[in-house]
Amino acid sequence: MKTAAVIVFLALGIFPSFQDATAQDDKGFCSEYQKPPSVCTKDFHQICGTDNKTYSNKCFFCKAVWENLGSLCFKQEGEC
Ligand SMILES: *[C@@H]1O[C@H](CO)[C@@H](O)[C@H](O)[C@H]1NC(C)=O
Numbered sequence: 916m917k918t919a920a921v922i923v924f925l926a927l928g929i930f931p932s933f934q935d936a937t938a939q940d941d942k943g944f945c946s947e948y949q950k951p952p953s954v955c956t957k958d959f960h961q962i963c964g965t966d967n968k969t970y971s972n973k974c975f976f977c978k979a980v981w982e983n984l985g986s987l988c989f990k991q992e993g994e995c
Contacts, residue, residue, distance in 0.1 A: 944989040945977035952978050963995035964988065 955974035962976040963969055965988040970976035980987050 945973075945980050948974075948977045948981070951981035960992075961994050962992060963990045965990045967995050969995045 952974050955972065955978065958972050960972045961969050962973055964976060964979065966979075966983070966986075967990075968979075970979060976989070980989075
């Protein structure tokens with residue numbers, strides 16, 4: 916019972932912040948990266964940027980955001 920309560924608590928805690936991150940602009944979206952990510956995993960979760968380029972995943976997208984600070988923003992999830 917105690918474990919279940921902890922899991923519910925964690926789920927409630929994580930989910931709203933995830934929604935916030937996706938609802939915000941590029942800075943909020945990439946806020947988990949305090950600096951340009953040096954190594955990106957190869958997981959496939961496409962992100963479309965405002966430069967109309969499709970990035971393989973959030974890490975690659977956020978790296979590009981860091982390299983084009985101010986000019987590249989999050990557009991949508993998935994392919995452009
Ligand atoms: C991206 O595509 C949209 C829709 O086709 C277009 O309006 C916009 O100018 C394009 N942006 C860039 C940076 O190419």
